[in-house]
Amino acid sequence: MAPVAGGLSESVVRTKDLRRGFDGRAVLRGVDIEIARGEFIALLGRSGSGKSTLLRALAELDYDVPGSGELDVPANRSVVFQDSRLLPWARVLDNVILGLGGPNARERGKIALAEVGLAGREKAWPKELSGGEQQRVALARSLVREPELLLADEPFGALDALTRIKMHVLLQELCERHRPAVLLVTHDVDEAVLLADRVLVLDEGSIALDLRIELNRPRTHRDPEFIELREILLTSLGVDREPVAATA
């Protein structure tokens, strides 16, 4: 975390000893994280490790979940989920600008749609769009608000492999332009190494690994350093893979 003039911190997210549980069962058992302004964090962890629980805590969507700890998040944040959560009865542009005030809302919404490659689709209904296009609308709806923090819970999890690759490129472009801090929950180790400045692994209710990814961009899966980082993360996730035995 880089200090700025006056000794203030540049962190936009800070948690200390964050705890959450359901029905007396602890899920988050003391999570300490800091996310710097504009930093891209990927959050990995086994299924059921509490990734979504942590994301929902940062989104302050978990008012009904018992817990404790310190939580400091910006009010100006937005959330993208695995499904686009568009309102089916509202046209695409109206979905993007829903709740957005100001005289230029429609203009800003159109610009956001153009940024995600959907210029000209303003009047379409959500059901007329593919799954990938609907997620583009969800990204436009988030970024038109210029959030300080973008929380994304497996946003590409339901997309086919090719669409997912395109969305990775798009998300990187959008983040370079808008510079939100990002917390991306994903199951996909390659997605994490491809996109993130730092990868966190959640295990047993706390951050078990905090791995900085210092590869130059654009990143490629074929880079030996990429492969090395992937292996470190897979090991941390408990994926033990036997080396492929030589057959000759």
Ligand SMILES: Nc1ncnc2c1ncn2[C@@H]1O[C@H](COP(=O)(O)OP(=O)(O)OP(=O)(O)O)[C@@H](O)[C@H]1O
């Ligand atoms: N509303 C809830 N009520 C009761 N238990 C819950 C609730 N939400 C989550 N849990 C439990 O908390 C644990 C963590 O769930 P969470 O969805 O955060 O994990 P996750 O790491 O995001 O999982 P996945 O990768 O499978 O999506 C799980 O055991 C889950 O069953």
